Amino acid sequence: MRPARARIDLQALRHNYRLARRLGGDRALAVVKADAYGHGAVACAQALAADVDGFGVACIEEALQLREAGIAQPIVLLEGCFDADELTLVDRHGLWPVVATEAQLQALERHPPTRPLRVWLKLDSGMHRLGFDAAGFAEAWRRLHALPGVAGVVAMTHLARADELACAHTAEQIDAFDRVCSPLPVSETSIGNSAGLLAWPRARREWVRPGLMLYGASRFDGPCAEAEELHPVLTLESRIIAVRELGPGEPVGYGGTYVTDAPTRIGVVALGYADGYPQFAPTGTPVSIDGRPGRLVGRVSMDMLTVDLSDHPQAGPGSQVQLWGDRVRVAEVAARCGGSAYQLMTGLKRVAREYRD
Structure with a gap:
């Protein structure tokens, strides 16, 4: 799944x-x-x-x-x-x-x-x-x-x-x-x-x-x-499904909008704009990787996005990535993307909802 x-x-x-x-x-x-x-x-x-x-x-x-x-x-x-x-x-x-x-x-x-x-x-x-x-x-x-x-x-x-x-x-x-x-x-x-x-x-x-x-x-x-x-109610998360080891000067994702400036580990995450994550979230938009601060790099694709694993040597396939929730506030993501928390929340689709009481 x-x-x-x-x-x-x-x-x-x-x-x-x-x-x-x-x-x-x-x-x-x-x-x-x-x-x-x-x-x-x-x-x-x-x-x-x-x-x-x-x-x-x-x-x-x-x-x-x-x-x-x-x-x-x-x-x-x-x-x-x-x-x-x-x-x-x-x-x-x-x-x-x-x-x-x-x-x-x-x-x-x-x-x-x-x-x-x-x-x-x-x-x-x-x-x-x-x-x-x-x-x-x-x-x-x-x-x-x-x-x-x-x-x-x-x-x-x-x-x-x-x-x-x-x-x-x-x-x-x-x-x-x-x-x-x-x-x-x-x-x-x-x-x-x-x-x-x-x-x-x-x-x-x-x-x-x-x-x-x-x-x-x-x-x-x-x-x-x-x-x-206030307590955050919704945590949007997924997992790393692949890791790429890239040298300096390598473009990542559509349009090559992000280019590595040093040897870099890139994690590919199974979540994209078809799930409601903002398509034009810029490089540097915060994420949480296995509970530690991380960042998005490159352009968001329909079904995937990429994160920088340079400071996360233990992260790999299966590592959990939080896009927003208790560690990354949805309002902060929205501010980075020029949108609003209303827009991000109401735009969610395709992702399975899991309720905890």
């Missing part, structure tokens, strides 16, 4: 969720959209089910996958309904839709639920993606409360730059949210995504929405003490 593996630590997942709830102080919505950021939505939801206050998904397809797997906790549709016909399924499965557009609000007014429905109403406080402006939000709030089938409304917004620790935009968004909500009888609010929850105490409201942090990663532009408490 091909040795590429994604090992997923469910205890670390639960630790990160409990950290989110502790920081938030009330209720935490575990965001498991995009197949739980590449970790497996059903397995992660089942691991969290005993603790969780609710789950967040992007769309109704993801919600139905959880319901079919026996997940009974509240599920929020973070992008709401894309079609009015979906409200029948929302009603049947007890889902909580976000209302962020006039079309979504009108659909709900035309198709009132048959049982009490909790709605999340989104304000555009400065992200300028989805959500009502200030005047539209207040009017939508009144219209929702006029519907007999609506049992409650959670006021929410989304932070655009919370990972930029010195940026004033986050405080401005929180202020804008509070200005709009203060004249209304709002009892439940939600601001904090992962970055907001970890770094901005004013974003910690009745509901917080941890996503990336659940999986043990962050992407701050400076030190954040709370982020240091």
